[in-house]
Amino acid sequence: MGDADKTDRKLIFAADLGGTHLRAATVDQEGRIHSRFKQNTPQVADAGAIVDAIVSAVHEFQKAAEISAVSLVVPGTVKVEEGAVVKAPNLPCLDGFPLAAALTDQLGLPAILENDANAAAVGEMWQGAAVGCHTIICVTLGTGVGGGIILDGKLWRGVDGSAAEIGHMCVDPFGGVACTCGSRGCLEVFASATAIVRMTREASPRYPDSVLQGNEDRTAEMIFEAGQQGDELALEIFRRMGVYLGIGIANLINILNPEIIVIGGGVVNGWELFEKHMHQQVEERAFPLLRVKIVRAKCGDDAGLLGAARLAF
Ligand SMILES: [Zn+2]
Numbered sequence: 203m204g205d206a207d208k209t210d211r212k213l214i215f216a217a218d219l220g221g222t223h224l225r226a227a228t229v230d231q232e233g234r235i236h237s238r239f240k241q242n243t244p245q246v247a248d249a250g251a252i253v254d255a256i257v258s259a260v261h262e263f264q265k266a267a268e269i270s271a272v273s274l275v276v277p278g279t280v281k282v283e284e285g286a287v288v289k290a291p292n293l294p295c296l297d298g299f300p301l302a303a304a305l306t307d308q309l310g311l312p313a314i315l316e317n318d319a320n321a322a323a324v325g326e327m328w329q330g331a332a333v334g335c336h337t338i339i340c341v342t343l344g345t346g347v348g349g350g351i352i353l354d355g356k357l358w359r360g361v362d363g364s365a366a367e368i369g370h371m372c373v374d375p376f377g378g379v380a381c382t383c384g385s386r387g388c389l390e391v392f393a394s395a396t397a398i399v400r401m402t403r404e405a406s407p408r409y410p411d412s413v414l415q416g417n418e419d420r421t422a423e424m425i426f427e428a429g430q431q432g433d434e435l436a437l438e439i440f441r442r443m444g445v446y447l448g449i450g451i452a453n454l455i456n457i458l459n460p461e462i463i464v465i466g467g468g469v470v471n472g473w474e475l476f477e478k479h480m481h482q483q484v485e486e487r488a489f490p491l492l493r494v495k496i497v498r499a500k501c502g503d504d505a506g507l508l509g510a511a512r513l514a515f
Pocket of ligand 1: 370381382383384385386388390
């Protein structure tokens, strides 16, 4: 039996720490997911409770498998070399917290941290829509808009770890909507799930016959479903969303000349409603001779977990 046999059996405990859910899985070197785990993220002002939740999940997995490292992705800026969270707007108790060191202390295993959208890009290149590509941009359309950029096979983190904040590219300087980052007119305020809900509310007085009227608890999913049935308000919102997204993507194409742009996150369910408008902007604005493909993500919710595992290997 060679060493290869031994390493084949080693699994990474990969965890995706979201503002709402803590999801985890054990992943092998071929990108196969062995077991899964999901619980609510502890909603406390204490980072210790989050560490405890991860530690007990790892202990549970260790009953069934040998775990060689822990790899965690968080929705925020991280200092990868130090394994510390810089700023996580949805989990403020982690701001400045040395999460990797805390996990290593309690588990005796190596631990690493990465930004969730960066990890999703790595996951899509390893097992998803960008297999075989080396220069890719991944855009995640969720509650916010995240991004990951891989150049010549290397994840581009920037000098402070905050590169690829695609959601905070300005796409509307005049009267643009205020963004949580402090700027105005960012892509995130036009292309996130939050933005779709807001834009629908703002536009609804002009569409008195819309099926979305009279419901103040609309979700992006409900708006998408209305659009599938031909609702004019929903179609107009996804048109606008696609236009802004296309402007942002055209900028990225002109700057980075990627092989492929992968679009993921929950809002990508509305692909059929925004795709045409997005492509139209790209055609009008991006250099015409470039070979870029723009595709839907393939790994779904697992992109971050798979990317985390890949980074740990
Ligand atoms: Zn912003």
